[in-house]
Amino acid sequence: MFNLSRTALLAAAALLLVACNPNNGPAELTEKRIAAVAERIAPHGQVAMEGDAMTAPPAAAGGVARSGEEIYNSNCVACHSSGAMGAPKFGDAAAWAARVDAKGLETIYANAINGIGMMPAKGTCMSCSDDDIKATTDYMVENSQ
Ligand code: HEC
Known part of the structure; x- marks a missing residue:
């Protein structure tokens, strides 16, 4: 360490x-x-690892549960709000429905986790768990109907 x-x-x-x-x-x-x-x-800041005793919990470090909305806003919005590189746009019901109908949610989750085309694995949120990515995908799909 x-x-x-x-x-x-x-x-x-x-x-x-x-x-x-x-x-x-x-x-x-x-x-x-x-x-x-x-x-x-002495270092100015201390790096706290998961499991370390801490006086105050960090705002949103890895391991701390975050909502799909929070993850979307910090990791996915750059591409999914504009539709950059062909990303299905947040709020675009037709774009999302087409994907959900064609592949099913499970495949879409897996593609978001592993990456697909220009979509990087986990949307580059390396501190996100698979469940975090599923929750974030749900957030996007549910708000694009
Ligand atoms: C660098 C741009 C970029 C970022 C950042 C990004 N995406 Fe994407 N995403 C894409 C693109 C491009 C596609 C379309 C890929 C394709 O179908 O070829 C896509 C597609 C998807 C899909 C649909 C997958 C499918 O099988 O149809 C999901 C779900 C998704 N992204 C979730 C996320 C989540 C969750 C995040 C944030 C944690 C995220 N993306 C961040 C570019 C991005």
């Missing part, structure tokens, strides 16, 4: 510093020096 390796590296560097310095001061001074260095090079 990022923080772990950074800490390990820092500890190794500190050890090296102590070992190589012939004019070692009292242990307390060395500790202070190490603490100062640690503070100086």
Whole structure:
């Protein structure tokens, strides 16, 4: 993990510093020096991984349930609001009905998850689960009738 390796590296560097310095001061001074260095090079932001204990939950990180509407607005709207590259347009009942009638919803879900033609896998929402993509597809289909 990022923080772990950074800490390990820092500890190794500190050890090296102590070992190589012939004019070692009292242990307390060395500790202070190490603490100062640690503070100086500490990352400004911390990366929280799923499962880490956190004081406040992030707004909408991966793993946190998001609605189809939210995912649509952040990941799909760019292509599906304009119909870019032949994407079925949000709200275009005929375009969506044609697809649903021809293939069935299950196939459409699978195509949204795996990608089809110019449609990238998961619409590039790599933090989305398969269920997230299904919910987002439902959101688009239900609002295009
Ligand atoms: C880079 C543009 C782009 C983005 C971003 C994008 N799509 Fe698409 N999408 C397309 C295009 C183009 C098609 C039509 C592909 C085809 O039929 O060849 C399509 C088709 C689809 C279909 C119909 C699949 C089928 O089998 O008919 C679904 C469902 C879909 N997109 C869902 C999504 C979802 C959900 C997102 C966001 C998470 C998303 N798309 C983001 C371009 C995009």
